Amino acid sequence: MSPPLVLPRRILAIWLARLSVDRWRLALAPEERAAAEATPTALIAETAHGPRIADANDAGRAAGARAGMLLADARALCPQLAAVPADPAGDLAALEKLALWAQRWGPWSAMDPPDGVLVDVTGVSHLFGGEERLLADVARAFAARGLAVRSALAPTAGAAWALAHHGPPGAILAPDTAPLDALADLPVAALRLDDDVLTVLRRLGIKRLGQLAGVSGAGEDDPCAEAAARDALARRFRNRRSPAANPLLRLDQLLGKVPEPLLPVIAQVMPMVQRRLMEPLRHRDLLDQVVADLAHDMVRSLEARGEGARRLELALWRVDGEVLLRRIELAAATREASHMLRLFAARLDDVEAGFGIEAVQLRASWSEPLPLSQADLDAAAEQHGTSLAACIDRLGVRLGPQAVTRPVMRASHIPERAQSWQRPLDPLPPGQGSPAPGTRPIKLLDRAEPIAVLYASPDGYPQRFRWRGAVREVVRVEGPERIAPEWWRERSSVRLRDYYRIEDAAGGRYWIYRQGIAGDGRGGVPDWFLHGIFP
CATH class of the missing domain: 3.30.70.270 (Reverse transcriptase/Diguanylate cyclase domain)
Structure with missing residues (x-):
């Protein structure tokens, strides 16, 4: 055999x-692309040190913009550089x-x-x-x-x-072909190494793959000589565990001596049902009947998979070739056909059938595992409108998917970062604790507003200040509460804050802070801001 x-x-x-730039260019209207390509443009990402360039188009690169540069530095070279947000x-x-x-x-x-x-x-x-x-x-x-x-x-x-x-x-x-002979002239960056590892190799005088192979002993006929050479180089990178930080491992993977695991991409089949109509539809009642049939077909498909829909997309093909798309997102996975129909009913009021609709497709582009439940109890809750998920879905369809959120605490002692918003039924993050009751105002301004201090006491708090055109006399003060900057995510020049809870002569209670301390070496005279209002 x-x-x-x-x-x-x-x-x-x-x-x-040029994936990022190509996606940005293709997202523009065809008539706008020529002008956009001729304009120096950079895709930027927000960082702790300010906007930084992620990529730039050809005109931007010709003007000096490079990936990794701060936007301010790039605009010093090209003041006309346009900036658009990157989308990683x-x-x-x-x-x-x-x-x-x-x-x-x-x-x-x-x-x-x-x-x-x-x-x-x-x-x-x-x-x-x-x-x-x-x-x-x-x-x-x-x-x-x-x-x-x-x-x-x-x-x-x-x-x-x-x-x-x-x-x-x-x-x-x-x-x-022997890989070392064919790839010897390539730079060591061809090994997919981290930047700091490449810096170390360059300082050692290793700039090409052939040089690294010679130092590591790769290709040596004597196994003892190869082992001694590899040991000498391995000692310098002995604490590097990541493949991108280990040049010897990357070299062995390139030569095929060590297998490199790759995670294949597997297509996820989306539940989809559709109807091709014998005659075009032009009336709403007939369209509602077709959508109802599709909803029941979708429920059976989801039930067979043991899943529930979180996002549903309804596509309507008109006779003239135009495709109308209506999408709904649900707060919780569901297989209730009646609930789907109620949500889609509000999204089909503005459908213009034109000469008629000849095909209808319903697809669950996002689904989650959903076990079987007692139909009687769930149906009663759905019928009387007591289901929280159903209520959130109706509000989302009427007001918009981003209009229904809830606040959650975050792990940050900076007031404006200590809270964020998320979907109503998403799981809460791990408990982060919260300030003592009464120490933080219920109403926090979207952005702290500067106040003009007319007179400050020797203790450091204002006796009188101007805010929004009115002068306020301070009669009571409590504080300070000192909040230091988050050094791991902000610039070293950011100043600390001293917060005070104050009350004016009219009974208004405010949360103000002084940014910085005189003589701290991080700026001039400290500034004052009003950040919140107590009830």
Whole structure:
């Protein structure tokens, strides 16, 4: 019996070098793209030290904007630099969809955040006419979607990533080629190492993969000499446990000596039901009947999966080709068809059927596990409107999905950060504690407003101050409550605050603070602000 045929492994690495910028450009209207591309623009992310550039378009890069720069520094080089918010969460979601879409070239794919996709194309290149044509098909398919990519083929994920990022366009590393000979001239950054590790290697004079391979003894014929060389280099990185901080591990993964685990992306099948109508619908009562049939079909589909819907999308195909989309989000997973119908009834009032609707589709784009429950009790609660989730859903449909929230405590002693808002039925974060009753005002201003102190006592609190055009005499004071800045998330120049609870002659009670102390070396004269009002 002949041994089974073992094909050499082939990994396709796809690098979307401009994913963030491409998504921003494609989100614009077609007539706006040319003007936007000609305008220097940077995608920014908020950090503790101010807005920082995440990426920039070609005009912005030509003007000097670079990833990692502070926006203020970039605008010093180019005052006309426009700034738009970056969307890292959207980029990651788009990358996941692209990883699923890339399975047209191989049986499985994996994400390589933040801007890469890996595809196993072992034994499939002949379906495209060879590996060169496979890479050409990749470039053509992404170009049709308006995305700029670089791709490469190699026996390992590390080698494919290195060639895609630092090799020539469309590079192919044949299975019978020695990786060290082909990749020796690539920079050590091709090993996917952290920035601090790259800095250490450069200080050691190691700038190329060939130099690192020589120092580590890779490729040596004498095992003892290789072990001694690796031990000398390993001692310098002995505390580095992450693969991105261990150059020896990354080099072994690139050469295929150590396996590199990859997490494949698996498509989640969304429950979907639809109706293709024999005749176009133009009347609301007929549309309601079709939606009711779809809702009951969706309930049966969800029940078979043991799930409940959290987000439902209703698509209506008109005869003229336009697709009308109505989406609802639910506070809790549900399989109640009557509840779905009530929510959609309010979203279908503005539907313009035109010449008629010829197809209707209902999809649960977000579902969660939902065990079976006693139908009698739940139905009674739903019928009488006593279900909290049903009440929240109705308010959300009427007022908007962001209008119904509840406050939750957060782990921060800075007043404006100690509370945030979340969905009504989402689980609460772990208990963070709360200030003593009466020490914090019930009404906190959205932003602390500056006050003009006309006279301050030697104890440090104002005897008289002006706020919103009126002068107020202070008759009672309690405090101070000192709140230091959060050094782990703010600049070192941020000043501490001294809070006072004061009462004026008219009986108004306020929460004010002095920002900084005279002579603290972090600014000039301290400023005063009013932050909250007591009832």
